[in-house]
Amino acid sequence: MSSFSNFVVPLVSFILFVTFLYKWYYNLASKSRKRLSPSPPKLPVIGNLHQLGLFPHRSLQTLSKRYGPLMMLHLGRVPAVIVSSADAAREVLKTQDLIFSSRPKVSIPDKIVYGSKDIAFAPYGEHWRQVRRICVHHLLSNKRVQSFRYIREEETDILIENIRQSSSTSTSLTNLSDLLVSLTNNTICRLALGRKYSGGEAHESTKFELMLKEIMELAGTFNVGDFIPWLKWINIVNGLDARVEKLAKSFDEFLSSVVEDHRNRKQGKLDCDSSSIETDLVDLLLEIQSESKSKFTLDDETVKSVIFDMFAAGTDTTYTSLEWTVTEVLRHPEIMKKLQNELERK
Numbered sequence: 001m002s003s004f005s006n007f008v009v010p011l012v013s014f015i016l017f018v019t020f021l022y023k024w025y026y027n028l029a030s031k032s033r034k035r036l037s038p039s040p041p042k043l044p045v046i047g048n049l050h051q052l053g054l055f056p057h058r059s060l061q062t063l064s065k066r067y068g069p070l071m072m073l074h075l076g077r078v079p080a081v082i083v084s085s086a087d088a089a090r091e092v093l094k095t096q097d098l099i100f101s102s103r104p105k106v107s108i109p110d111k112i113v114y115g116s117k118d119i120a121f122a123p124y125g126e127h128w129r130q131v132r133r134i135c136v137h138h139l140l141s142n143k144r145v146q147s148f149r150y151i152r153e154e155e156t157d158i159l160i161e162n163i164r165q166s167s168s169t170s171t172s173l174t175n176l177s178d179l180l181v182s183l184t185n186n187t188i189c190r191l192a193l194g195r196k197y198s199g200g201e202a203h204e205s206t207k208f209e210l211m212l213k214e215i216m217e218l219a220g221t222f223n224v225g226d227f228i229p230w231l232k233w234i235n236i237v238n239g240l241d242a243r244v245e246k247l248a249k250s251f252d253e254f255l256s257s258v259v260e261d262h263r264n265r266k267q268g269k270l271d272c273d274s275s276s277i278e279t280d281l282v283d284l285l286l287e288i289q290s291e292s293k294s295k296f297t298l299d300d301e302t303v304k305s306v307i308f309d310m311f312a313a314g315t316d317t318t319y320t321s322l323e324w325t326v327t328e329v330l331r332h333p334e335i336m337k338k339l340q341n342e343l344e345r346k
Contacts, residue, residue: 037081039072045228047074060084076227078104098124107226108218109312112248118305120313130296131306138288139281139306148191155187176326180319185212192310193258194280211254214247216316255304262286281310 040063042048051073053059060082064071069085083089092100102124109121119135122128138144159179166174186196197208223240225232235241262282285306289298329336 037070037072038067039074040067042074045076047076047078047227049075049227076224077229078227106223107232108221108223108244111244112215112251113305113308114301116305117302118309120309126296131302134285134288134298135306138284144284151190152187155183155190158186159183177319177323180322180326181315184315184319184322185209188311188314190280191314192281192307194262194282207250208254211247211250212311212315214243215251215312218244218247219312219316251308252304255307256300258282258307259286259300259303282307 040048040051043050051059051063052075061084063073064082064084069083069088071082071084073080073082083092103116103121105116105123106121109118110116113121116122117127117131119128119131122131159182162179162182163174163176166179189195189197221240224234259282262280263286266283266286282303285298285303289303292298329339
């Protein structure tokens with residue numbers, strides 16, 4: 001009897017203790033849930049990932065109609081607040097901007113931009129503030145943007161001429177998407193690097209075009225490791241990690257050669273016609289680097305990361321916006337006619 005009591009008493013005590021912990025945690029979680037945005041039911045492990053579907057923007061719109069302009073989704077182990085109205089977006093991005101100003105770590109760009117030394121993927125902090133200050137004051141000021149206007153005009157003229165030639169000499173349809181991609185890539189190349197790296201037959205041009213294509217593809221690739229960390233081994237099996245490592249190495253070699261060429265040219269180590277050289281963003285960054293007297297060090301990795309941002313933020317978004325603009329104009333002939341009349345008057 002004594003041995004039975006010695007066994008039962010600790011067992012009952014343990015059960016009561018576990019029950020108390022469960023109820024305490026459940027009550028705490030219930031109170032926390034009351035302060036959270038509405039959320040659709042989630043599944044174990046994957047959360048709400050299954051509800052995004054092939055067209056996430058449409059799925060999110062449908063969910064927002066049911067759960068409101070502010071809702072929470074659990075993307076694997078990552079909680080995400082979805083903002084679906086102008087008023088809520090203004091509150092998040094303007095009124096409460098400091099609270100929401102940081103960025104989560106995303107593994108693919110983190111490997112490509114040297115541990116997030118750029119602007120787009122760097123967490124909010126001193127490094128982000130300093131790099132942003134350099135870009136806003138030196139690279140993207142109104143005066144600087146206007147100084148590159150002639151490049152945008154020249155590349156736009158080339159686009160129009162290419163469309164004219166294609167429509168007059170070819171019986172097939174003109175692939176406007178490819179022409180818009182070429183426009184944005186060539187413009188960004190001249191602005192950032194001082195020359196075009198596409199449209200030629202050289203190995204260098206082909207390699208650069210393949211790198212840009214790979215960047216765009218990886219940017220839209222679902223990386224399971226970012227949402228369910230214990231499944232990141234899948235990226236080894238499906239080859240994603242190898243693709244990212246290869247791209248990071250290739251892009252680093254390319255950007256390193258660009259920076260070195262600009263540095264040598266500035267020091268007069270390269271034989272080139274100075275009258276044909278365009279001052280570009282790399283020149284400006286190297287000038288800031290050499291003249292910097294502050295505690296913040298603009299090292300080569302940060303320079304290359306900023307250049308990467310110019311491509312990542314300036315190519316895909318630009319030609320996608322242009323492509324959809326043309327699409328909407330074609331869908332509304334009355335708007336097209338109005339635009340044509342306005343252009344003819346000018």
